[in-house]
Amino acid sequence: MATPPVETGPAIALTGVVKRFGRITAVNELDLDVSYGTVLGLLGPNGAGKSTTMRLLTGQTEPDEGTISVLGQPVPERSKQARLRMGVVPQQDNLDTELTTRQNLDVFASLYRIPRGERRKAVDEALALAMLTDRADAKVTELSGGMRRRLLIARGLVHRPDLVLLDEPTVGLDPQVRQELWSLIDRLRTEGVTILMSTHYIEEAERLADDVAVMSHGRVVARGAPLTLLSEHAGTEALEFFGTPDKLGRIEALSRAAGLPTRRTGPSVSVLRAESAPAALVESLGSGSRRAATLEDVFVLLTGERLE
Amino acid sequence: MTDTASHTAPTTVRRYEWVAFEAIWVRELTLFRRYWASTTFSAIVQPTIYLLAFGLGVGTLITSINGLSYVEYVGTGTVAMAVLFASAFPGMFSTFVRRVFQRSYDALLAAPVDIEELVLAEGTWIAAKAGIFGSIPLVVTFFFGLTPTWGMLFVPFIAFLAGLGWAYFGMWQSTVVKTIDAFTYITSAVLTPLFLVAGTFFPISNLPPVLQALAQLNPLFHCVQLVRDACFGWQPLADLYHFAVLLAFALLMWELASTGMRRRLLA
Numbered sequence: 268m269a270t271p272p273v274e275t276g277p278a279i280a281l282t283g284v285v286k287r288f289g290r291i292t293a294v295n296e297l298d299l300d301v302s303y304g305t306v307l308g309l310l311g312p313n314g315a316g317k318s319t320t321m322r323l324l325t326g327q328t329e330p331d332e333g334t335i336s337v338l339g340q341p342v343p344e345r346s347k348q349a350r351l352r353m354g355v356v357p358q359q360d361n362l363d364t365e366l367t368t369r370q371n372l373d374v375f376a377s378l379y380r381i382p383r384g385e386r387r388k389a390v391d392e393a394l395a396l397a398m399l400t401d402r403a404d405a406k407v408t409e410l411s412g413g414m415r416r417r418l419l420i421a422r423g424l425v426h427r428p429d430l431v432l433l434d435e436p437t438v439g440l441d442p443q444v445r446q447e448l449w450s451l452i453d454r455l456r457t458e459g460v461t462i463l464m465s466t467h468y469i470e471e472a473e474r475l476a477d478d479v480a481v482m483s484h485g486r487v488v489a490r491g492a493p494l495t496l497l498s499e500h501a502g503t504e505a506l507e508f509f510g511t512p513d514k515l516g517r518i519e520a521l522s523r524a525a526g527l528p529t530r531r532t533g534p535s536v537s538v539l540r541a542e543s544a545p546a547a548l549v550e551s552l553g554s555g556s557r558r559a560a561t562l563e564d565v566f567v568l569l570t571g572e573r574l575e
Numbered sequence: 576m577t578d579t580a581s582h583t584a585p586t587t588v589r590r591y592e593w594v595a596f597e598a599i600w601v602r603e604l605t606l607f608r609r610y611w612a613s614t615t616f617s618a619i620v621q622p623t624i625y626l627l628a629f630g631l632g633v634g635t636l637i638t639s640i641n642g643l644s645y646v647e648y649v650g651t652g653t654v655a656m657a658v659l660f661a662s663a664f665p666g667m668f669s670t671f672v673r674r675v676f677q678r679s680y681d682a683l684l685a686a687p688v689d690i691e692e693l694v695l696a697e698g699t700w701i702a703a704k705a706g707i708f709g710s711i712p713l714v715v716t717f718f719f720g721l722t723p724t725w726g727m728l729f730v731p732f733i734a735f736l737a738g739l740g741w742a743y744f745g746m747w748q749s750t751v752v753k754t755i756d757a758f759t760y761i762t763s764a765v766l767t768p769l770f771l772v773a774g775t776f777f778p779i780s781n782l783p784p785v786l787q788a789l790a791q792l793n794p795l796f797h798c799v800q801l802v803r804d805a806c807f808g809w810q811p812l813a814d815l816y817h818f819a820v821l822l823a824f825a826l827l828m829w830e831l832a833s834t835g836m837r838r839r840l841l842a
Contacts, residue, residue: 288842325684325685326841327681327684327685327840327841328841328842329841347687347688347689348687350685350686350687351687355685355686357678357681357682357685359678360678361677361678361679361681361682362682363602363606363677363679364677365606365609366602366605366606370605373601373605374598374601374602374605375686377594377597377598377601378594378595378598378683378686378687378688379686379687380594380687422682
């Protein structure tokens, strides 16, 4: 796909970015760098500022403070220049439902300034990439949910961008479709495309991202490779206990007293860093099941357990 | 630092680019292919009904108005009406639906299209349609005995200019209302009363002086005057005035629509 640019600076750089909507601060002193050719997973609960960050990068919302650069262009000043080489896949389907699959791609092929003589080929390739060649002349309303999402992605890739922004690319899709999209994203990665992908599916980030940034309340609270984040914040193993609220409360108190982080997982409580728990503590906690620590443990530890 | 943009894309990007404009128009044309038949149908049927209703009804009582036959008067009056309907309604409804329900504008603005280009392309597209469909009543009136004149060739351009103003009026209103139902208020409280003081179906000279003065503020009045003068003989000074008012109306509405769209789409 895109020839990796000879640029040495980051593909995306946000420095001290603040965005307020009335009294709400959606993005708060955000610093974030994404290197060329990498996939960054932006993790965070709803309302953490992921979507606002995406809109800041396309110049669709202007920061109140701070500086943004995308593909070497200052944004929003030269946002249009940056957008020429970016592909954006929004969270909410905004396909032209009155047009066919091919017509949707045609419009964006011209918007992205693909020379007239090359548009047909570019659209055919995008159709093939999204496995929609045989549905090229179907109206969007005749496509299944998974097909529409693939078309949405193909539309963002029709001009072979250097940078792709994926906002919750697989939300609401069934597992098979998700797998398909994952392999598509993985293919882009191997082709050297820089990807910023927001998600609240931990597994998605673990599988696809070189690097993960956990966002909470408008800023990045942890950043690193998935494995690094795991060992830094949750260790390698977790002990999970089920039982009455009283029992779970007692387990939490004991573990915290011993310096081990815990998290609630619905009806159970997980004691993290279980690999470093003293034998005496493990004994007093009773029988729990041992499992590997996950990014989800990190996520809940860092972003808080309660929904706001 | 090297400019990486040179690898794949031109390095200079102007504020208004033809390519963005063209792509939006191509998109509109593609959509238009789906609905042109219904639009053409109503553009022909509506003036026919008006001509039949007014012409056969009131027209039998009145022989001429301001030196024009009633068919000439109503025929040109329906042009102004068709222009208003062909521009204000798409301006309100289409832009609202695309912005709020279909989110098409969000999609365009994430691509290399700026809001100024979007507003200009959408406004001129609606105005172009108003220019064409607004002129159809004139063609229909030929069948009711209107004599073609060379000046009538200006009518599509007058319709375009008036249509531009109304399209932006509608687009502006689409950024003001919170729900699509609120357009009912605008239609009944703003658009319908305009006919009262526009001289479309009856002259304003019989109205009280206050309403006659109000007509000067009504773009529909200036549109219908300009259309009549184009068809039946220019009155240079007055027509320059009508033209200036329509131009000012279009520019003011363009500004209001742009500000509203920026506020709604680039929050």
